[in-house]
Amino acid sequence: ETGVTQTPRHLVMGMTNKKSLKCEQHLGHNAMYWYKQSAKKPLELMFVYNFKEQTENNSVPSRFSPECPNSSHLFLHLHTLQPEDSALYLCASSQDTGGFNSPLHFGNGTRLTVT
Amino acid sequence: GQQLNQSPQSMFIQEGEDVSMNCTSSSIFNTWLWYKQEPGEGPVLLIALYKAGELTSNGRLTAQFGITRKDSFLNISASIPSDVGIYFCAGSRSSNTGKLIFGQGTTLQVKP
Numbered sequence: 001e002t003g004v005t006q007t008p009r010h011l012v013m014g015m016t017n018k019k020s021l022k023c024e025q026h027l028g029h030n031a032m033y034w035y036k037q038s039a040k041k042p043l044e045l046m047f048v049y050n051f052k053e054q055t056e057n058n059s060v061p062s063r064f065s066p067e068c069p070n071s072s073h074l075f076l077h078l079h080t081l082q083p084e085d086s087a088l089y090l091c092a093s094s095q096d097t098g099g100f101n102s103p104l105h106f107g108n109g110t111r112l113t114v115t
Numbered sequence: 116g117q118q119l120n121q122s123p124q125s126m127f128i129q130e131g132e133d134v135s136m137n138c139t140s141s142s143i144f145n146t147w148l149w150y151k152q153e154p155g156e157g158p159v160l161l162i163a164l165y166k167a168g169e170l171t172s173n174g175r176l177t178a179q180f181g182i183t184r185k186d187s188f189l190n191i192s193a194s195i196p197s198d199v200g201i202y203f204c205a206g207s208r209s210s211n212t213g214k215l216i217f218g219q220g221t222t223l224q225v226k227p
Binding site: 041 | 118119148150155156157158159160163203205214215216217218219220
């Protein structure tokens with residue numbers, strides 16, 4: 001079992017749909033992250049949560065809405081997306097956000113296609 | 116914004132050959148990490164470097180944190196077919212190793 005589990009693995013949605021991505025980590029970590037991976041571009045940090053509190057929003061459009069009910073679960077709510085939002089969305093966790101020796105552990109991602 | 120320049124962009128090598136890739140930045144980083152991503156999976160951490168000049172090995176992989184703190188390299192010795200994938204460097208300018216800046220990736224293909 002992987003330490004960070006993401007569902008669904010694939011998602012196709014229309015621009016008027018509302019959907020949610022889910023991430024769960026079983027590593028006992030306190031920090032969770034959303035990254036976006038687009039073709040031919042570096043991974044882009046979207047949001048950071050530490051002990052359930054959002055500590056970073058990397059200028060992400062409001063059509064992406066994160067939710068972190070506890071340190072083990074992270075959601076990304078999607079609403080009125082654009083085709084250019086199609087990408088692989090990766091969740092990650094780390095022990096915390098402020099210490100050394102606390103590297104990211106990634107899930108396998110959700111492949112999102114917006115039609 | 117801050118960028119990491121990773122090279123080469125892709126490599127196609129013969130099994131058994133050694134591989135070298137590197138990342139450079141115009142700014143100083145406090146942490147360098149190397150990840151590997153295989154198709155359909157998320158990136159997996161290979162090596163983490165926390166100190167300038169540090170040289171760390173993980174099996175056939177060796178990575179170094181450049182003395183200037185602006186670069187890092189990853190070497191793979193005696194490549195095998197399962198080394199195929201995309202290798203990413205990532206750096207952090209703070210002690211927060213979650214706020215990583217990623218390179219564009221090096222796609223490695225190994226011919227048996």
